[in-house]
Amino acid sequence: MRGKVVIAGVGNTRYGKHPGRDRIDLIVEAARNAIFDAGISKDMLDGLFVKMANSEPSILYGQKVSEALGLRPTIGCSLDQGGAANIGLITYAAMAIEAGMIDTALVCYGDTARTGSRAVYHRPRGDDAVVGWYSTAAGYAMIHQAYRNRYQPRDEEFGIVAVQTREHGSENPDAHLRMPLTMDAYLSGPFVVEPLRRDDCCLVSDGGAAVILMSVERAKQLGRHAAVPILGLGQGQESWDVHLREDLLRTKAEDSARAAFKMAGIAPSDIGVAQIYDCFTVTVLQTLEDYGLAPRGQAGSKALAEGLGIDGWLPLNTSGGLLSESGTPGMQLIIEGVRQMRGDARLQVKNPGACIISNQGGSMHTHATLVLGEPL
Amino acid sequence: MSFPTVNITDVNRPYWDGLAEGKLRYQCCEACGNTWLPSRANCPKCLAADPKWREASGRGRVISWVVYHTAYTDHLKARVPYDVTLVELDEGPRLLTNVIDSEAGKKLTPDAPVALSIESEEGVSIPRFRLQQNHGAL
Numbered sequence: 394m395r396g397k398v399v400i401a402g403v404g405n406t407r408y409g410k411h412p413g414r415d416r417i418d419l420i421v422e423a424a425r426n427a428i429f430d431a432g433i434s435k436d437m438l439d440g441l442f443v444k445m446a447n448s449e450p451s452i453l454y455g456q457k458v459s460e461a462l463g464l465r466p467t468i469g470c471s472l473d474q475g476g477a478a479n480i481g482l483i484t485y486a487a488m489a490i491e492a493g494m495i496d497t498a499l500v501c502y503g504d505t506a507r508t509g510s511r512a513v514y515h516r517p518r519g520d521d522a523v524v525g526w527y528s529t530a531a532g533y534a535m536i537h538q539a540y541r542n543r544y545q546p547r548d549e550e551f552g553i554v555a556v557q558t559r560e561h562g563s564e565n566p567d568a569h570l571r572m573p574l575t576m577d578a579y580l581s582g583p584f585v586v587e588p589l590r591r592d593d594c595c596l597v598s599d600g601g602a603a604v605i606l607m608s609v610e611r612a613k614q615l616g617r618h619a620a621v622p623i624l625g626l627g628q629g630q631e632s633w634d635v636h637l638r639e640d641l642l643r644t645k646a647e648d649s650a651r652a653a654f655k656m657a658g659i660a661p662s663d664i665g666v667a668q669i670y671d672c673f674t675v676t677v678l679q680t681l682e683d684y685g686l687a688p689r690g691q692a693g694s695k696a697l698a699e700g701l702g703i704d705g706w707l708p709l710n711t712s713g714g715l716l717s718e719s720g721t722p723g724m725q726l727i728i729e730g731v732r733q734m735r736g737d738a739r740l741q742v743k744n745p746g747a748c749i750i751s752n753q754g755g756s757m758h759t760h761a762t763l764v765l766g767e768p769l
Numbered sequence: 770m771s772f773p774t775v776n777i778t779d780v781n782r783p784y785w786d787g788l789a790e791g792k793l794r795y796q797c798c799e800a801c802g803n804t805w806l807p808s809r810a811n812c813p814k815c816l817a818a819d820p821k822w823r824e825a826s827g828r829g830r831v832i833s834w835v836v837y838h839t840a841y842t843d844h845l846k847a848r849v850p851y852d853v854t855l856v857e858l859d860e861g862p863r864l865l866t867n868v869i870d871s872e873a874g875k876k877l878t879p880d881a882p883v884a885l886s887i888e889s890e891e892g893v894s895i896p897r898f899r900l901q902q903n904h905g906a907l
């Protein structure tokens with residue numbers, strides 16, 4: 394699979410609030426932008442891969458999106474892997490292209506969790522609600538506390554992730570939250586579910602995002618020289634809920650990254666820019682360590698000492714991530730990874746060489762990893 | 770939103786009935802010896818059906834915890850700040866619970882020994898715990 398399929402176009406809406414618009418409208422806008430960016434005709438799309446909307450899962454959702462896009466694709470589906478689904482869908486689209494079953498695929502997501510319903514993020518968690526177990530944040534708070542118990546990090550080691558991604562997002566005109574964050578403001582932020590402070594937690598946003606995949610041969614035929622090759626893909630599913638994991642700080646994220654690096658034929662040290670799923674700051678520290686980008690327990694101290702900016706040790710979430718660009722689940726990270734590799738990102742890293750992108754869902758239940766290489 | 774209702778099924782009824790009788794039960798697979806909570810119809814390790822119920826000693830230890838400063842529903846407004854603590858029973862199964870005398874989590878430490886102390890709230894018997902100075906004294 395290495396280098397056989399490319400991301401030939403990307404598109405997104407502005408992120409934040411879109412009152413009065415529905416999620417499929419946002420998908421169509423993002424798709425229109427991606428089709429324009431790829432320089433193709435809509436009629437070329439014969440694969441349509443849609444991530445299920447977090448705020449309202451529904452049956453045959455892919456068909457509703459397909460109808461709005463005026464497509465009758467050969468292969469189409471909507472998938473639920475929580476926040477891992479966008480890379481999951483890219484994986485299945487790339488496989489279908491490589492198998493010769495489809496030619497050109499649109500992978501897309503849109504949701505209106507901000508102006509619509511965010512009840513999913515506040516929900517009671519089964520019968521454990523009787524002890525007060527509610528919300529998505531709580532599972533990550535449990536992991537964050539386990540991280541504190543094991544490594545005794547300073548609070549600033551989490552804070553640097555929020556401060557740096559917010560600084561990146563402040564440069565992004567499409568970002569939901571453009572207000573920068575100081576470390577003092579991070580530290581004095583109120584607790585939501587302790588140890589999570591307000592600014593450890595990602596946004597809840599409206600927005601749409603889409604990418605277009607095709608074979609490298611097709612991109613060459615079309616003269617798409619800015620197309621970015623997919624070097625590696627990996628997945629791993631933890632299954633057990635946070636509190637049932639033998640070790641709260643070990644999930645299949647590690648396996649997902651190992652598979653992606655193996656396919657790409659590169660090592661963590663070859664990565665020049667990273668887009669890491671920052672639903673919560675601890676997720677970033679854990680993922681950097683799971684991916685072999687930092688030693689166990691040291692991602693935060695390394696970030697404080699060596700920086701996560703575009704000139705830092707590891708340029709991270711250079712368009713703002715979930716903490717600043719958009720609280721939508723993961724496609725914005727993929728789009729920014731593509732822009733970094735093309736060299737047309739707003740905060741461009743010099744010669745990144747390779748970009749790694751993590752997607753994950755649930756409370757670090759599902760994992761998917763994407764490695765992008767230099768354009769054709 | 771009011772107090773959450775427990776969804777009683779044929780599978781979890783012995784658990785909630787046990788708590789109402791002052792007993793904390795967990796499931797055990799006779800085929801492979803696996804033990805677990807929450808209740809399931811089949812053993813997730815060997816897939817054998819008809820797991821058996823056993824009564825736990827009520828002793829366990831703290832693994833991790835969180836402290837809610839946000840009340841996600843109305844009935845929790847009077848409770849914040851409150852802890853939700855992950856406890857591993859001596860017999861192996863784990864559960865999410867509250868440690869009654871933890872002062873909203875302030876007194877919790879990893880591996881702290883705890884002992885069962887069932888409380889009734891809105892007609893539901895809830896398995897909660899208290900901190901133990903020494904593990905032997907229940």
Ligand SMILES: [Zn+2]
Binds near residue numbers: 799802813816817
């Ligand atoms: Zn068994």
